[in-house]
Amino acid sequence: MKTYLLALFSCFFLTARAQSDLAVVGARVYPSPGTPPIEHGVVLIKNGKIVAVGDQQQVKVPANLRVIDGKGLVLLAGFWNSHVHFMSPVWEHADSLPAAQLTAQLTEMLTSHGFTHAFDLATLNFRNLRALRDRVRSGEVDGPAILSAGEPFVPPNGSPFYVRPIKLPEISTPEDAVAYVKKQLDAGADAIKIWSASPIGDNNSGDAD
Structure with missing residues (x-):
């Protein structure tokens, strides 16, 4: 499965840069860790953003949209x-x-x-x-x-x-x-980091985020 995942990720990222409107069709789609996979899924991307995720019965691919064939591959939510x-x-x-x-x-x-x-x-x-x-x-x-x-x-x-x-x-x-x-x-930080048990010698370690 690892090979399939990397193949689909590479295809998706490279194609998304070249064209912001496209569809990934036929892959097994895992939209989130807590939900069952969508077999034969469809993912629609417009202006570089995902606008629809579902099976082929729920999500229709607009005419003239570039399609990536995802059959036999697996698509996950981003890491x-x-x-x-x-x-x-x-x-x-x-x-x-x-x-x-x-x-x-x-x-x-x-x-x-x-x-x-x-x-x-x-x-x-x-x-x-x-x-x-x-x-x-x-x-x-x-x-x-x-x-x-x-x-x-x-x-x-x-x-x-x-x-x-x-x-x-x-x-x-x-x-x-x-x-x-x-x-x-x-200044725009999203979190604060404190080294409350800082490593100050060669064999010590520890920090707090």
Whole structure:
């Protein structure tokens, strides 16, 4: 089944970029984890968005719409990757890198594997990550929906050893914590990350999201 899934995902993503209105017909469709599959399903996409899902008796394919034959294949709801980081050098200057380059990088890292959502759990440059997220949201760059925990904070002297010589923002009072959380949320964070048991020695580990 893995081969079938990857084949259908690859076909869907590549075709969706080329044409935003299409139909996937005949596949076994799993619309959500808690519902039975739809045998011989139909999925309609218009303007790059799914507008209808059902069996071939319920969903009619409009005339002249491009059709992908899904017989013998399986179509799943998009995957979530809930622990990613966009901190490697290839993501720097996300506001000015060519859209095609960012699309290719996101495809290699996420969308080619079926991920439609990605949750970044820590960044050291939230402005840069917001630029990437905004270009995806605007449609300029093709990629998954991106959520972020923004820039994390730590207790006093709590920066992890593996980010040295960088020191993360240190919070020592409840008032400072409230102010920092508000600042992150106002900047567009979808979650808050606290390294409350930071790894500060080579053999220690632990964090809290």
